[in-house]
Amino acid sequence: MSTSNQIAVDREKGNFHFETDYAYDAGVGLSEDVVKYVSGVKDEEPWLLDFRLKALAAFEGKPLPTHWASKDLENINFDQIRYYLSKGQKPSRTWEEVPDDVKNTFERLGIPEQERKFLAGVEAQFDSEAAYSRMKDDLEEKGVLFMGSTEGLKEYPEVFKKWFGKVIPTSDNKFSALNSAVFSGGSFIYVPPGVKLEQPLQAYFRINAENFGQFERTLIIADEGAEITYMEGCTAPKFETSTLHSAVVELVALKGAKIQYITVQNWSNNVFNLVTKRALAEEEAEVRWIDCNIGSRLTMKYPGVILKGRKARGEVLSIALANDGQHQDTGAKMVHAASETTSNVIAKSISIGKGRSSYRGLVEMPGRPSHCKNNTECDALLINAESETDTYPAITVRGRDNSVQHEASVSKVxxxxxxxxxxxxxxxxxxxxxxxxxxxxxxxxxxxxxxxxxxxxxxxxxxxxxxx
Amino acid sequence: MSSLNINNLSASIEGKAILDNLNLDLPAGEVHAVMGPNGSGKSTLSKVLAGHPDYEVTGGSARLEGIELLGLSPDEIARMGLFLAFQYPIEVPGISIANFIRAALQARLPEGESVKAVDYYKQLYEKMDELGMDRTFTSRSLNEGFSGGEKKRCEILQMSMLEPRYCILDETDSGLDIDALREVSLGVNRMKGPERGMLVITHYQRLLEYIVPDKVHVMWEGKVVLSGDKDLALELEQRGYDWIRNEVAA
Structure with missing residues (x-):
């Protein structure tokens, strides 16, 4: 009967740290030189450096969104963060080849066991770069691509360049611009037409260094009729100073494809977790975000689906748990850009002690589609008298025969x-x-x-x- | 001899005294009824014994097998073997009856041991059959949207699964039709035994036709003012609580 602990990431489990020497260190603070350094270490093509430098300008030109979001964002000291750290490792295909301190970290987090048990492939990122990346051989034979973003852009530009930065434009928001300037690591996945992965692929993100910013970039493309489940987990040790995690995740589900993206976010409580996640769903495609936010100091994350093709379906199922000193500011965006598209959002939040959870939802129907359906449920549970919750739904319905339903509840133990x-x-x-x-x-x-x-x-x- | 002994128990809520030097002895193997008019302190007695945090104990003692209960947390008292069947069972959304009872049994086991699923369900289904409860009940959320009868049956089911040494049934008859009353009473009677003491709190004599008490205590203004055998309940029914008022005044 026992099925417990297959993914062993409890709140304390990540709270350890090995001293590590870094071969590559972009230093402290953000500048054109830092961006050039990152691009140089990766030996990137000129178009990519250009992409990064434009993104840096976009980042610098945008104010922090404190007019609607938490003032706590002002406590991020961008000048004291280290934007790139790596040991110069290339992602190994066997655990034996992974450097000892990195290997010890992931072994302590139980990654190799999980891989053996139920995963089709694993990528493990340590600070800025992947340290390990391995997929089952049969998937490779079927033409599935699973690698880090650095490798993907270099080895398969014809596959990834088409969608890179297209679902989430650089200047979508201040943090997507920051990511676009200094991104490193993250997963690039391509699943060929009709290929259905029965087991999930998993990425594991580990921050090991203090005053560090992790900016991984993930792009998953499921070609027509393909199916994939991707899971990500993340941990960091508890340092005195704050750490920044700002990822960009783009999903592309072509006609009839299915993508399920699962996150268990378990950052330590000093991490600012400011992530942009969005999917594009073509005709009859399905995208489901399962998003669980348990850790971090401030999370701002609103996974979205642009329902671009007829009968596309989008779903966000999320759970947020905000304890003392934590603000989980999460939600969902559903853009019904085609007729007969459906979306479902179920968001549950739990606020404990002085924790605060916020829900921000956006439902839009541009281009006057018809016969679209959205269902949104957001439920908040308050545990203590000081616990807080708030909800900000924004719903715009245009077109005809569309139905939108929003239910919210707050309960107390x-x-x-x-x-x-x-x-x-x-x-x-x-x-x-x-x-x-x-x-x-x-x-x-x-x-x-x-x-x-x-x-x-x-x-x-x-x-x-x-x-x- | 094993027993639940309540000596000179006084308790108040929000500064208002409710129990006033109450004395009652419940030996194991016996069923005692506590009767009394509204506001005499019957439900308060059950809550104070169960350790409800809203009540302040201002004096006296309550010992279970010689061990003082007062001052212990409600879960410690429960694990010592005192069970309270609530007058108004609380709804807990999202927790199935099966998982709830299992968690309650688990809480009684030492660290490292766990309830065996197969044995557990076998026992649970047996008890449910006895109480005339449908198997589908196990997956329903605890008390949520239950009828009065279903709630009371669910209390008795929990009681029979947890096998406490002492049971307090707080107005278990309230909200029950005659058929439900009969079945719930049968469930209680099945639990009678030489090792177990039962305290049946009720407003009406009706319940005592089904659960026959060894002793009847009458409460008035926070104390037991009269005790007797089961005929006392009948006499009370005939003469009404005004009779007690006059007795106490005399």
Missing amino acids: SAEQIFYMQQRGMSEPEAMSLCVNGFVNDLIREFPMEYSVELKRLIDLEMEGSVG
Whole structure:
């Protein structure tokens, strides 16, 4: 019966750090020289350096979005961050070849075991670059490409350049511009027409260095009728100073393709996690984001789907858990750009102690499509009297015969519920945990088994010591 | 001899005294009824014994097998073997009955041990059959949207699965039609035994036709003012609580 811990990432598990020597270090602060350094280390073509420098200008020209977002963004000191760090490693295809300190890190996080158990491929990124990348041989034979962004742009420019930066333009927002200037690492995946991956591909992102910014860039292309599930996990040690993680993730689902993208974000509580994730869904394609935010100091992330082709379907299922000192500012964007497109958003948030969770939703129907459907449910659970939640839906419906539904609820764990459960023998934290699990249960049932088990355990760990 | 002993128990809520030097002894193997008019402190007694944090104990003691309960947390009291069947069972959304009872059993096991799924479900289904509960019940959220009868059956199901040493049934008859009352009572009667003490709190004599008590205690203004055998319940039914008022005044 036991299926537990297949993905072993609990909140404390990532809290360790090995001293590491870096062969490549872009130094502290952001400038044209830093961008040129990153591009130079990667030996990039001129168009890419040009892309980066334009992005840097876009980043510098945009104000922080504090007119609508958290003022905490002002506490990011862009001049004290290190934008590129690597040991100069090339991604190894066997664990033996991975440098010892990096290997020890991933072994401690249980990555090799997971790969053996249930994954079709793994990529493990250590600070700026991938240290390990391996996919099952049969997938390679079918023409599946799975590699880091550096390798992808270099080896398969004809595949990736077409979509690179197209779903999320450089200047979409300040942080997508920052990522575009200094990006390094992340996964590039191409699944050929009709190829259906039965097991997920996984990427694991690890920040090891203090005052560091991780800017991975992921692009997944599922060609016509292809199917893929991709999972990402992330951890960092608890440093005194804050760390920045700012990724850009673009998904392209061509006609009839299916992409499922699963995130369990478990950054330590000093990480600013400012991520732009968006998918393009062509005719009859399906994209599903499963997004679980448990760690970080401030997360701002609103996975979106542009439903570009007829009958395309988009879905965001998300769970956010905000404890003391955390603000989970998450949501979803659904752009119904074609008729008969459907989208579904279910967002559940739990605020504990002085934690705050916000939901921002956007539903748009440009071009006056017809027969589109959107369903949005956002439910918040408050554990303590100081816990906070807020919701900002923005819905614009144009065209005809479209239906949009938005439901929101806020509930509180009551003292009487806890007393009742304690009277059956459970301790107060056990009772709280059970209430929280009850709140997210119907949503977690939609997740792949490995993730649901792990997520429940993470929630239990987070509830410990959060009561009273 | 094993028993639940309540001595000179006084308790208040928000500064208002409810229990006033209450005395009651419940030996294992016996069923005692507590009767009394509204506001006499019957439900308060059950909550104070279960360790409800809203009540302040201002004096006295309550010992389970010689061990003081007062001051312990509700879960410690529960794990010592005291079960309270609630008058108004609380709804807990998203937690199935099966998972809830399992978590409650798990909480009683030492670290490292776990409830065996096969044995657990076998036992759960047996008890549900006894109580005339449909198997589909196990996957419903705890008490959520239950009828009055379903809630009370669910309380008795939990009680029979957890096998406590002492059971307090707080107005279990309220909100039940006659058929449900009969089935719930049968469930309670099946749990009677030489090792178990039961305290049945009720407003009406009706329940005691099904659960026959060894002793009846009558509460008035926070204390037990009269105790007797089961005939006392009948006498109370006939003469009404005004009779007690006059007795106490005399």
